[in-house]
Amino acid sequence: MHRSAPRLTRILACAAVPVMLVVAGCSSDSDSKGSGSDGGSSSSSEASSPGGEQSPAAVEPAKYAKLPQPCKALTSKTVEELVPKVKNKSGTAGTSNDTAARGSCSWNGLEDKGVKGSNYRWLDVSFQRFESESGVGSGEDRAKDAYEKEVAAVRATEKAKSVNTSPASGVGEEATAISYGLTKSGEDFKYATIVARTGNVVVTLGYNGTGFAGAKNPDPSQLMKEAVTAAKEATASVAKAN
Template identity: 90%
Template sequence: MHRSAPRLTRILACAAVPVMLVVAGCSSDSDAKGSGPADGSSSSPEATAPGGEQSPVSVEPAKYAKLPDPCKALTSKTVEELVPKVKNKAGTAGTSNDTAARGSCSWNGLEDKGVKGSNYRWLDVSFQRFASEAGIGSGGDRARNAYEKEVAAVKATEKAKDVKSSPAAGVGEEATAIAYGLTKSGEDFRYATIVARTGNVVVTLGYNGTGFAGAENPDPSQLMKDAVTAAKEATASVAKAN
């Protein structure tokens, strides 16, 4: 039996092109005449919705719909214990153009001990909430990614010395404690930062201090212990707000 000239020409042309192109453009006659749609679109019912539009991929709903007031995430007792002689017990709120997605608050104080010097303390807390969005991902997954990036960013603090990190047990669903030293204006500051995630919310609590005019610097282990206690309180405030 003799193949027609057009068919033979087509076979030879297909043999000369890469395999991937063969799959795409050199199918058998039966494929070309197949029972699928003439326009080449998929006949799978999952591929398109009624009307020919792409069916949206569902994502897991976000666990939390709102954030707590950052300046009320810690009790007055906690603030006064961690920041002696605090300037503003109510805290100073950070600016935010979307308080449903992010917010922060800070406190600071200087305890003057006369000839024994002065103790300075700074405490801050920030929240970031992630919504579930089709095409982007669930709020929980987005928060996990943001949590990992925040931990890495804190560890990479510019000019930080003796950086140490460890899991912070009992804080949210996952948390990391990061300790380091930093010299500012000739003074040696000690830092304790807790980065935690609860559901679709990332909580970052920072606590630092130094001793002026002869006062001793804060003990790193005590500073971290106090930071973990405050971080537990801040993280718990997310569930309370919802």
């Protein structure tokens, strides 16, 4: 009886304290060791994941870090072939507050054939580059999304007639050709637009024209053929710039 007195005293003392303290300080030696081990594991887990939040998954780095100069994305030869009597061979650059992410350039010209009328042509090219961002997505995935939206936007051009869409083979990693007609200022314009994606960059090339004063309108199939050729050159300029 005398040998069990200390043990009985300990049990009564533990019964008098709150439950949480009993678990922490009144268990057997083996329980205390187990608790210490569990406590260490819990602390380590909390330290590696503060607040229980998981760290964002890493995303693949963007393939291209910069864009080509838009007005140099097409050679002078290409511009002169597509835009006879071009006003400015160097092109007119579009405004951009972030040239590393977007840029554009355009050319236009009017070929006067006298009594046979005049041929007007307009050519433009634009670039959009997307960075990889944690929590948002890779540059390539973001470019794919932008590519699909751009195709849809061109197809939905207001008052466009006879819209036709088809794949544009050999242009970037994926490309779509969209042709349509549009009446402006009483004249019937023919349009050929190529929307392409290469890596994390979306390239849009537009080519259109009309005939004035009796000149024939451009043949839609020929207009598209020339637009595809120019789009291949513009898309290839992205890789060259990097």
